[in-house]
Amino acid sequence: MHLRDSESDAIFRSEVREWLRGAVASMPTPPSPDDWPGRRSYDAKWQRMLFDAGYAGINWPAEHGGRGATPTEHLIFLEESAAAKAPDVGVGFVGQMHAGPTIIAEGTDAQKSHHLRGILTGDHVWCQGFSEPGSGSDLASLRTRAFRDGDDYVVSGQKIWTSHAVAADYCEMLVRTDPNELKHKGISWLIMPMDLPGIDVRPLVTVHGSTEFAELFLDEVRVPVANLVGDENDGWRVANVTLSFERGTGFVGELLDTTNVFQELIQYSKASSRNGKTIWDDDSIRREVGIIGADLDALWAFTKRNVSQGARGGMVMGSGSGFKVAFATTQHRLGDLALRVLDRASLSMDDLGGEPTGELVHSKLHAFAISLGGGTTQIQQNIIAERVLGLPRER
Amino acid sequence: MDLQPTDDQAALVEMITAFAADRFSIETVRSFGEQGGFDRSRWAELAALGTFGISVPEEQGGVGLHFIDAVLVHEALGASLVPGPLVAATLASGVIDGVIDGTVVPCIINVGSEGPLLVENFRSSDVLLIIDDQGVGLARCDDATGVDIGHPTDPTTPVTILDSLPKTERIGDSDLARAWRRRGSLLASAQLAGNSAGSTKLAVEYAKEREQFGRPIGSFQGLKHLLADSWIRTEMARSSVWAAGVTIDEPEVGSIDRAIAGARLTSARAATENAKTCVQVHGGMGFTWEVDAHLFLKRAWVLETQFGSIDDAAEDVADLYATR
Known part of the structure; x- marks a missing residue:
C-alpha cells in the first residue's frame, strides 16, 4: 500500500496545478447564489476552459470526448481544483456525472453525437427527473406516466428534487411506460428537452434557503420516442448503469468543502472568547474537534481506499453506502459543534463581524442534504445489512 | 497512491x-487467561x-516487509482475539534477542501517566520493557x-500491579x-x-440464526441498522489505521502523530461500540460469561x-489540525 504519488501521478499533479493557477486567476467574480442565468454562464465559462485544456469529462472514456483519466488522476484533479479554489461543477453536475455516462453506456449513436459534446463543453445543462412526491426512498414506485402516441411519448405527472431545473436544457427522466407492471419493471429512461410545452418548473426552496431544486409539473408533454435511452420498460437498469462507473470520487468535492468549514470553525474558536478565555481553551470543545478531525481524516482514507479499489476495476459492495453514512454522520456532528461554538451568533445565517458564522450555520443545515439526498442514511443501512452482511430481507 | 492491500498483503x-x-x-484464547495458562509452545x-518480525529487516532475522504489513497482521490477530503481549513482542523483535522466535517473551509498561503500575501479561513474560520520555529500559x-490482579477486567488479559519500577538497562534513547x-x-x-470486525x-452470524416472532432477528430493521453501523465503524477504523501505517512508511505524506491519534479514535470507537452492539444483539445470552461477545468488549x-x-488522542488531533 502507498499514499505517495507514483511518478506519473506526480507529473500529472504538477501539470494540473500549473494549469489551474492561470485558469482560476482568469475567472471573473462568481455570481450570487440565486442568479441562475449568471450561474449558468459562469459555470459554462469554466467548463469551456476545462474542455479546451483537455480536462472536461476527466473520467469519461477518450472515445466519447473525455480524458480517460484513471480514478487516481481524477482524485488528484479534484484535490488540486479545491486547493486552487477552482469553481466546482455547478450546473453541469447532472450532465457530467449521470446523464452523460448513461448515454455513453446505453444511448444510440444519434443520442451520443447530439448530447455528449454539449455536456463536455458546458453548452448543455441537464437536470434529473427521478424522485416524485410519492416516490422517494421507494423510487421504483414512481407514477409519472408516458403513453405511446405515434412517434411521441405523452408524459404527465410530477417530479421533485429536480436540481438546476431552472437552468437546464434537458432532463433525464424516469417514467412509467407500462402501468400494469409494478415497481422496477415498466419504467423507461427518457431524454426530455426542457423547452417542450406542458412543463411547469416551480422552484423548491431548501431549509437553508438555497434555490437549486425545483418541482416539475408535466402535463401531456410530447417527448419523441427517439429520446428513449435503452429499451422501453428497461429504464430501471439504465438508470443504474452509472453505478458501475462509480470510482469513489463522488463525494470528494463535498468532503473538501467540509474540511474547509472545519478549519474555519477551528480558527473561529481560537479567535473568539467566552467567559474570559478563548473557546479553543475549552477542553471539551477541543476534544470534540479532535474526534471530528479524526473522522475527516478517516473519510479521506476511506475515499482513497475506494478510489484504489476503483482503479482495480470496481468498487467493493457497500463501500459507497458506508462512506455516505459515515460522511453524513460527521457532517451532522460538525454542524452540532459549530452551533455550540457559535452560541448566540447562530441566530444569524448571515456572517457576523467578518467571521464565517453564517457559513457555519449553513453547514449544519447542509448536513441534511448528505443524510437525505441520493438515498437516505436508513436506506444505505438497509443496503449494507442485506447486500454486505447478508441479513435476510424484511419481507 | 494505492490504499488497498496488495495480493501479497491479502495472502x-x-x-x-x-x-x-x-x-x-476461542477456547485456547480463554485458556491463556487462566493462571499459568500462557502456552509458550503455542506462542512460539x-x-x-x-x-513479530514482519517489518524487521531480513538481516536481523525478520521478514523484511514494511510497517503497514505489521499493522495488517495485528488487525488479523485482533479479529481473532489472539492473546498475549503481541505489541511488546513486535516492538522488541530485532532489538531484544529471542523475542522474534518466541523464546523470550516481553511485556511492556508505558510510564507517563499517574496511577498504579499495571502491566498486562507480566506473569507470562521474561523481560519487562519500560518506556518513558527519556528512553526505553529493559529489566x-x-x-x-x-x-x-485476581479479576482482570478482560479475562484473557492477565494484569499485574508492580510494587515499583525495577532498575533497567537503557536500550534506547528518547527517539526510540x-x-x-x-x-x-x-x-x-x-x-x-480487527476486534471491531x-x-x-x-453478531451477524447470531442475527441470521436466532429466531423470534417467527423469523430471524436479523430481518428486523432495528437490528439491521445497528449492524450496518458496526460495519461502517469498522471500515472507518480500517481506513485510518491503514493510512497511519502507510504514513509511518512514507512520512512525507502527512503528520504521523495526527494519523496515529486519529487511528486510535476511530478504532477504539469501532471496537467498543461494535462489541456493545454484539452483546445487545445476543440479547440475554449476550449477558452471559459463556457467550464470547463480552470478550471482544473487554x-x-x-x-x-x-x-x-x-x-x-482527541486533543492531539485537534492541536495538530490547529497548528498545521
Whole structure:
C-alpha cells in the first residue's frame, strides 16, 4: 500500500496545478447564489476552459470526448481544483456525472453525437427527473406516466428534487411506460428537452434557503420516442448503469468543502472568547474537534481506499453506502459543534463581524442534504445489512 | 497512491487468520487467561510464522516487509482475539534477542501517566520493557515484584500491579521511546480495528440464526441498522489505521502523530461500540460469561488504554489540525 504519488501521478499533479493557477486567476467574480442565468454562464465559462485544456469529462472514456483519466488522476484533479479554489461543477453536475455516462453506456449513436459534446463543453445543462412526491426512498414506485402516441411519448405527472431545473436544457427522466407492471419493471429512461410545452418548473426552496431544486409539473408533454435511452420498460437498469462507473470520487468535492468549514470553525474558536478565555481553551470543545478531525481524516482514507479499489476495476459492495453514512454522520456532528461554538451568533445565517458564522450555520443545515439526498442514511443501512452482511430481507 | 492491500498483503492476512482459527480457537484464547495458562509452545508457533518480525529487516532475522504489513497482521490477530503481549513482542523483535522466535517473551509498561503500575501479561513474560520520555529500559521480570490482579477486567488479559519500577538497562534513547509509543499505539489500534470486525461477524452470524416472532432477528430493521453501523465503524477504523501505517512508511505524506491519534479514535470507537452492539444483539445470552461477545468488549477496553488515552488522542488531533 502507498499514499505517495507514483511518478506519473506526480507529473500529472504538477501539470494540473500549473494549469489551474492561470485558469482560476482568469475567472471573473462568481455570481450570487440565486442568479441562475449568471450561474449558468459562469459555470459554462469554466467548463469551456476545462474542455479546451483537455480536462472536461476527466473520467469519461477518450472515445466519447473525455480524458480517460484513471480514478487516481481524477482524485488528484479534484484535490488540486479545491486547493486552487477552482469553481466546482455547478450546473453541469447532472450532465457530467449521470446523464452523460448513461448515454455513453446505453444511448444510440444519434443520442451520443447530439448530447455528449454539449455536456463536455458546458453548452448543455441537464437536470434529473427521478424522485416524485410519492416516490422517494421507494423510487421504483414512481407514477409519472408516458403513453405511446405515434412517434411521441405523452408524459404527465410530477417530479421533485429536480436540481438546476431552472437552468437546464434537458432532463433525464424516469417514467412509467407500462402501468400494469409494478415497481422496477415498466419504467423507461427518457431524454426530455426542457423547452417542450406542458412543463411547469416551480422552484423548491431548501431549509437553508438555497434555490437549486425545483418541482416539475408535466402535463401531456410530447417527448419523441427517439429520446428513449435503452429499451422501453428497461429504464430501471439504465438508470443504474452509472453505478458501475462509480470510482469513489463522488463525494470528494463535498468532503473538501467540509474540511474547509472545519478549519474555519477551528480558527473561529481560537479567535473568539467566552467567559474570559478563548473557546479553543475549552477542553471539551477541543476534544470534540479532535474526534471530528479524526473522522475527516478517516473519510479521506476511506475515499482513497475506494478510489484504489476503483482503479482495480470496481468498487467493493457497500463501500459507497458506508462512506455516505459515515460522511453524513460527521457532517451532522460538525454542524452540532459549530452551533455550540457559535452560541448566540447562530441566530444569524448571515456572517457576523467578518467571521464565517453564517457559513457555519449553513453547514449544519447542509448536513441534511448528505443524510437525505441520493438515498437516505436508513436506506444505505438497509443496503449494507442485506447486500454486505447478508441479513435476510424484511419481507 | 494505492490504499488497498496488495495480493501479497491479502495472502498474509489470510494466512494469519487461518492460523488463528486453527491454533487460537476461542477456547485456547480463554485458556491463556487462566493462571499459568500462557502456552509458550503455542506462542512460539505464532512467532514461527514471522508474526513479530514482519517489518524487521531480513538481516536481523525478520521478514523484511514494511510497517503497514505489521499493522495488517495485528488487525488479523485482533479479529481473532489472539492473546498475549503481541505489541511488546513486535516492538522488541530485532532489538531484544529471542523475542522474534518466541523464546523470550516481553511485556511492556508505558510510564507517563499517574496511577498504579499495571502491566498486562507480566506473569507470562521474561523481560519487562519500560518506556518513558527519556528512553526505553529493559529489566528481567524476575527483578520486579508485584501482585497479580485476581479479576482482570478482560479475562484473557492477565494484569499485574508492580510494587515499583525495577532498575533497567537503557536500550534506547528518547527517539526510540517516541518511535515505540507511536508504533505501539498504532499496533493496538490495528487490533482494535480487527476486534471491531470480529465482534461484528459474531453478531451477524447470531442475527441470521436466532429466531423470534417467527423469523430471524436479523430481518428486523432495528437490528439491521445497528449492524450496518458496526460495519461502517469498522471500515472507518480500517481506513485510518491503514493510512497511519502507510504514513509511518512514507512520512512525507502527512503528520504521523495526527494519523496515529486519529487511528486510535476511530478504532477504539469501532471496537467498543461494535462489541456493545454484539452483546445487545445476543440479547440475554449476550449477558452471559459463556457467550464470547463480552470478550471482544473487554479486550477493546484494554487496548484502547494502551499508549495513551482517548482524550489525549482527541486533543492531539485537534492541536495538530490547529497548528498545521
